[in-house]
Amino acid sequence: MIHPHKTSFLRREGRWLLGGFLLFLLSSFGQTFFVSLFADDIRDRHGLTHGSYGVLYMAATLLGAIALTRTGHLVDRHPARRVVLVSAPLLALGAVAMTWSADLFTLFGALVLLRLFGQGMMTHTAFTVLGRWFTRQRGRAVSLAALGLNTGEAALPALAVALSGAAGWQAVWWAAGTLVTAVGFAVAALFRTERTPHPADGSADPEAPAAGWTRAEVLRDRCFYPLLLATAAPALIGNTVFFHQAHLAETRGWSLGVLASAFPLYAVLTVLCSVASGFLLDRITGLVLLPVFLLPLGGGLLLLGTVTAPWSAYAFMALYGVTNGLSLTLFGAVWPEVYGTRHLGAIRSVVVAVLVFASALGPGAGGLLLDAGVGQPVQFVALGGYCLVASALVTPVVRRLRARGAAVLR
Template sequence: MTYIAFLRENARWLSASYLLAVFSGFGQTFFISLSGGDLRAEFGLSHGDLGLLYMLATLGSALTLPYVGRSVDHFPVQRIAAVVITGLALFCLAMATTFSVWMIALAFYGLRLCGQGMMTHTAITAAGRWFSARRGRAVSIAVLGFPTAEALFPLCFVVLSNAFGWRGAWTVSALVLALVALPVLMMLLSRDRIPSAAEVASVKPEGRQWTRKEALSDPRFWLVSCGVNAPAFIGTTIFFHQVYLVELRGWTLELFASSFLLMATGVVCASLVIGPLIDRFSARQLLPFTLMPLTVGCFVLANYHAPAAAFIFMALVGISNGFNSTLVGAFWPEVYGTRHMGAIRSVAFSMMVFASAAGPGLIGWLIDLNVPFDRQVTGMALYCVAFIAVLTLMSRAYRSNALS
């Protein structure tokens, strides 16, 4: 089946997973952070105060996700999507009407759990489960929703905020979820995907179907998770401390902001390339390559201080994110089966959320201790180098298991 034929025949389900990823943007850091200045000014919060609230809310969502994420194994995707989209819309309204610090924390928690957590988890899990023979292609399409949101949502929020104020922008966000996202996705998900006879015949037997308890008792699960979560830790950390970075380098915020376009382009290109490669070679074989672009990017950022370094780094981060998101989306069901994938992936995803929450706080603490930023970024690069070696060993171990 050609790529175009695959897209045409499965447009309904591919569109659903893509749109779930797109609308998760309302709960992602790049969108929520746009209200940071208004929240600090209105409630008298410092940068540290708001950062602490956000970190605690994100950690709370990471701890909750393993419990609610397993629902994807037991309920239809349509029902999960309906509950999560409704919840995300309500928490957008909570942000629009917030009147105290505790309500900000509650809104942060709900946005992170429903948006970054369950919307993303459902999009990738559904794509990985619906398609076996073309799992890599399907996940790569779903992943494209993230750069789409990164490219469109911040500009839309700024325009709406200028027109209606920041509270009005959050109200419009809630209306978009309720009046656009909900009905469209309910229509797309009204019919379950049933694989064709030819597809079933072409799929290799999945073999053992691991339970979550069995997967969590496998040391390889934890080692791989520590490796594939490096992009979340490093990317979120650099973005959160971008003001410090540009001041240190003598760049401008406008210059660094413009480099996000290259990052989005890198995500799209890497996702479209890696999907067919996964279907051809398997996610197990490609696992060791996922951190290579990020490793080079960190070494460039640490040792090259010209403005061009921002664009090189962000392009490589985009490639790494596109590669990593698609690869991980296909990897877990490939090695642990699909029967309990919602429960297993919810733990893996909560670890990613934890990494994205811990990074800004840890690096901020090191900055306060006057640890040179270049040394910190070099440490990130060396961490990636170490885990390229670890992932190489894990790749061989998983492949040996598959052959035995």
């Protein structure tokens, strides 16, 4: 039975939560889990190796990440509706351009558009406006809206594979372009009126003294970089594993069905942990979870790197689902919690750019390492170590930030 307070929250804030949900869903078309479905078709069409395609993908993502640092501040200066009306058609253009990619130049341009306006601007806009519109209920709002990405992860790969088998992989991208355009206009209509936080609904900002951090001030803050190192881990690691999942199955002697059948487990745990953490963060703040949220992922990587039995895939996906669910809400809550909301778009544009680049660095570097003979088990163990080190580094930083926040409030 749904608690009446939760029901009233959904009813009262439904249009903004639905708009955020749809933005996260649209970001799927620029996410690695979707683009990588067509990796073999693209490599075969252009005669690319694992490494060369990974480098091309990484370069496109890097260019998109750099562009995001220059365009992300627009969310601070323009209404969300206007930002969506520009971003959605450009994302749709990238999807359609994938069908025209007869040469590497067109392919590269399509990938840039997908990464910049899909994983980049769609998630950046959603996180930024939700972080600005909600304060005391920020964790809850982000966790519910981020279910759009979970929905995309759960539903779109199967739909894409089915449509590709029936009509060819280019038809999938035509359908994606059409869907992005239609849904983009729907989101713009939902955002026609922007939400204004006010004390009556429990959304008064308790961190007003810290609301004025600028991007330049954040970049000079020594606490910023350990936080960035920790929050970038899921994007780096998840894409490294997913992008080369076919190679993993081949070298382990698994069928592709082993990995595919583990995705529902991952999706369920991601959703459960995302929603639970949203309600939890509204009570204990995001900083409390930062030192521990990477530990499940680190353990899963160590298992996947050292155990060759198929059950290790299920264990990894379950543990990654826990970390991913926590990270989706943390990413929406921590930055405004630490640095305020006045310049949130400009600050978050740097964060999202780093995450977008990290999401491509993994596939690119992983492909080059595979070409060089460095196997995935070694890569997975090293990435598991990265999770443990990042958790250790961020622990004293969190204590420092909590002390700094308490001093400001006094």
